[in-house]
Amino acid sequence: MYDIIFYIFAAVTLGGGFITATSKRLVYAAFGLLFAFFGVAGLYVMANADFLAVTQIMVYVGGILILLIFGIMLTNRVSQADVTMSGGTKAVTGLLSLGIFAILMMAYFGTGSEKTLKGADGKSKTVSTWASYKSAPWSGSPYNKDVFNEVLSKPYGAPSEAKTKEGSYGTSSEIGVLMLTDYLMPFEIISVVILVALIGAAMIARKEPTPEEEQLAEARG
């Protein structure tokens, strides 16, 4: 059941992303983005990140997507020119992105391996392990290999199950505590960043007052 739902969300995400990347009409691309965002939110739920899923829907679908649609409506003319590059550029770009995908896949298949373990409860679990791999890519680097092995070989489902206290639901309370303890400094910095972005966006996007309006403003004091 879990697998089927995962594949549905994955298909929704990739389909939405594909429409976003290739659609000839900008509004269709925006709707594709909507599906991609919802699919990603579903994937967050599949990965035990309930708070993040809600945040994703509220911020991306409720905020960024609306902003983008406003941007489309404010900048589109009726006789809109073609929104994609010419065929040659498109082919080069497609090759480039396929190459990036191939490199990522090579990195994945080259550095880790997955194996299926039998858990204590008899269920088989897929575990990513780097321990079985002989020469890790960082073997000559200063990083401690054991840390990476520990990070990636810990059994299935460790995080929330281990940390969630009895009687509490989801990750929200833990995220709230972390935000005001371990991550207090980034939290404060990001709030300043948001403030700067807010002021900057309002500053950049506002209308220049015409000379008459300036005189009026001066007359009013």
Place this chain on the structure above:
Amino acid sequence: MTVGLGHFLFLSAALFSLGVYAMLSRKNAVAVLMGIELILNAANINFIAFSRFGAINLGGQMVSIFVIVIAAAEAAVALAIVLNIYKNFKSVDPTQVDSLRD
């Protein structure tokens, strides 16, 4: 095959490539921004997947919260810039915004 870390990483790599394609092949600045949002989402999927299947507990989720916040700030500022470009150039084609070139 049970869904594991690899599935999430594969999905995120595919979404990232789609985002790169959208970002580079579009002739409209708003569509380029959509590609950037796809890329940020792909990065977030990776963080969440490692938070789920690794031993970094909630660290990945915290990082992706910050990524979402940065994405929101970026979208707001970028759209303000796009509106200004439209006002000055009467077009949002990033290939035509080259008046600093000569």
